[in-house]
Amino acid sequence: MQLIEATAEDIDTLIDSWYTLASGMADYSEFNELVYESAGEVPEDGFRRLLESENVSNYLVEEDGETIGWVTLQEGEHPSREYTSYTKIVNLLIREAYRNEGYGAAVVSRVKELAREAGCDHLKVSCEWHNQGARRFYRDTGFEEKQVTFVQDLD
Structure with missing residues (x-):
């Protein structure tokens, strides 16, 4: 398993991956509701900005x-x-076809290496409170629960 830094040529893959992840999050909160019916409707500009960001890597x-x-x-x-x-x-x-085969844990392990190389002293991650699978995965890979995020509609 390897991590390959994404480029502008990978925009469609990034959008498809994001849409898959975001679609799965919709069940956990109304704040996760998507405005797009398919990955093909998602604009590229936000992903281009992410690729250009100095403190974000995909x-x-x-x-x-x-x-x-x-x-x-x-x-x-x-x-x-x-x-x-x-x-x-x-x-x-x-x-989904590759889950429960150790790839997620391998990604976290590689991310730890990248973080150390960047001079970081800790990792952070968030997941939906009711997503028991994600919470279990992060605990199993060495994370501890630390904080709860609250959200409120402004209407």
């Missing part, structure tokens, strides 16, 4: 030349804390 997860997933990483810092520099896993998707 990687295709590849096995034997086949894209089996995708991960988005964001670097940041908390200058007033003991743990100051972090890498956040913003998105992580392993295609």
Whole structure:
């Protein structure tokens, strides 16, 4: 398994991966409701901006030349804390046919290496509270639950 940094040529793959992940999140909260009926309707401009961002990286997860997933990483810092520099896993998707085969854990392991190489001292990740599978996966890969995010409609 390898992580290959995504380029503008991978926009369609990124959109398809994002749409797959986002579609699965819709069941967890009305705030996850999609406005697009298919991946083909999703505009490319947001993904182009992500690829140009200095603190965000997108990687295709590849096995034997086949894209089996995708991960988005964001670097940041908390200058007033003991743990100051972090890498956040913003998105992580392993295609359904490849799940429960160790690829997700391998991605997290590789992300740890990338974070250390970037000088980070900790990893962060968030998932939907009711997504028990994701919560179990992150606990099993060494993360601890730390924070709850709240959301509110402004209408």
